[in-house]
Amino acid sequence: MQSRMQKNKRLRNLVALSLLPGFGPKRVKQLLSRFPDAAGIFKLSKTELRSVEGIGEASALTFLSFDNWGEVDKIIDQTDTLKARILTLADEEYPGLLKQIYDPPILLWYKGNVDALSEPGVAIVGTRNTTGYGRKVARKLSKELSESGLCIFSGLAHGIDAIAHQAAVDTNGKTVAVLGSGINWVYPSENRDLANDIVQKNGVVITEYPPGTKPDAGNFPVRNRIVSGLSYGTLVIESGIQGGSIITAELALDQNREVFAVPHAIENLSGTGCNFLIKSGAAKLVQTVDDILEELPGSKNVKHRTSDAEESGINSWKNQELDDVSRKICTLLEEKNYQIDMLSDVLQIPTSQLLVTMLTLEMKQLVFQKAGKVFGLK
Numbered sequence: 001m002q003s004r005m006q007k008n009k010r011l012r013n014l015v016a017l018s019l020l021p022g023f024g025p026k027r028v029k030q031l032l033s034r035f036p037d038a039a040g041i042f043k044l045s046k047t048e049l050r051s052v053e054g055i056g057e058a059s060a061l062t063f064l065s066f067d068n069w070g071e072v073d074k075i076i077d078q079t080d081t082l083k084a085r086i087l088t089l090a091d092e093e094y095p096g097l098l099k100q101i102y103d104p105p106i107l108l109w110y111k112g113n114v115d116a117l118s119e120p121g122v123a124i125v126g127t128r129n130t131t132g133y134g135r136k137v138a139r140k141l142s143k144e145l146s147e148s149g150l151c152i153f154s155g156l157a158h159g160i161d162a163i164a165h166q167a168a169v170d171t172n173g174k175t176v177a178v179l180g181s182g183i184n185w186v187y188p189s190e191n192r193d194l195a196n197d198i199v200q201k202n203g204v205v206i207t208e209y210p211p212g213t214k215p216d217a218g219n220f221p222v223r224n225r226i227v228s229g230l231s232y233g234t235l236v237i238e239s240g241i242q243g244g245s246i247i248t249a250e251l252a253l254d255q256n257r258e259v260f261a262v263p264h265a266i267e268n269l270s271g272t273g274c275n276f277l278i279k280s281g282a283a284k285l286v287q288t289v290d291d292i293l294e295e296l297p298g299s300k301n302v303k304h305r306t307s308d309a310e311e312s313g314i315n316s317w318k319n320q321e322l323d324d325v326s327r328k329i330c331t332l333l334e335e336k337n338y339q340i341d342m343l344s345d346v347l348q349i350p351t352s353q354l355l356v357t358m359l360t361l362e363m364k365q366l367v368f369q370k371a372g373k374v375f376g377l378k
Contacts, residue, residue, distance in 0.1 A: 010038040015072045016066060018210075029106075087108040087114060087206075096118065110207075116174045120150060120296070124234075125154060126237040131238065143167045147173065149173075157191075158191075165198060175198055224248040232258060232296045233258030235262075246273045249283065259282055338374070340373040
């Protein structure tokens with residue numbers, strides 16, 4: 001009973017903090033880091049509040065004078081009426097990856113399976129104005145990533161977002177839709193059925209905006225930090241040089257997450273953003289789902305569905321006709337990945353000569369190369 005009372009108190013206090021002017025996600029995160037007992041947060045003195053970085057005299061007085069508990073209870077009652085729930089930064093279920101970002105949302109309204117938020121996954125984003133090529137690639141890669149056991153994170157927008165969510169639903173995989181509006185205001189309205197399907201199929205729809213919040217344009221760039229923050233990496237499938245998808249990619253880089261991009265024909269204006277990300281070295285070029293899987297933490301343990309030939313071991317290096325040097329390289333890479341200079345030292349082979357062999361092994365799809373000329377065995 002006490003635990004439930006504490007949880008309710010914690011929820012009310014954190015909803016109250018969300019109403020305080022000047023107490024954004026970063027400041028509240030600092031406050032909770034200093035005083036983790038959210039249930040007792042409004043018992044703090046001015047001196048204790050001032051000890052938190054970023055809280056000055058004016059902010060402390062605003063905090064201490066808060067008395068709008070009626071609005072707090074109204075928001076909680078609205079949430080209950082909508083059959084939604086609120087996840088707080090202080091809850092055990094709060095996803096660890098999202099907690100790591102600079103300004104994690106203090107509150108998340110949600111419908112569906114909250115555990116999906118902590119599933120390992122990839123954000124998939126792109127333009128609303130898709131081409132046939134973009135739609136085809138989005139369906140293919142989203143389906144294969146979902147079949148590999150990864151959760152698909154996106155923003156439920158028209159175009160690439162909706163295709164990614166739908167592919168996950170169709171493969172009975174998990175997907176998370178992050179809204180730029182209140183939990184009762186799915187935007188665009190055409191995706192309401194998709195949102196319901198996500199909830200029904202063990203996924204979850206979430207938002208940091210309280211019930212009734214309209215889908216204002218300024219909300220969407222802000223919510224993109226959640227899409228990238230929940231994910232191990234962000235895949236941009238089709239995007240112009242400006243827009244939400246590029247913002248999400250930039251946020252992912254700031255959050256120290258992987259960024260991937262699909263290349264496009266040079267005359268395709270809706271793909272210029274992807275080409276720019278690749279050209280500038282900000283994103284890894286993606287041709288197949290393996291290009292993504294091999295970069296993710298624990299990718300060796302991902303339930304990856306490859307072709308029948310690969311599953312039967314036909315493409316294993318042990319079944320290939322390789323020269324002695326190539327076999328030595330593959331044997332070493334079975335143990336761990338090697339940077340080219342380290343591999344050169346171990347094998348006592350000049351780097352220039354070794355790179356030729358590595359290129360041959362790459363073309364045979366036996367090894368892969370990561371940034372910094374680090375090689376691993378497929």
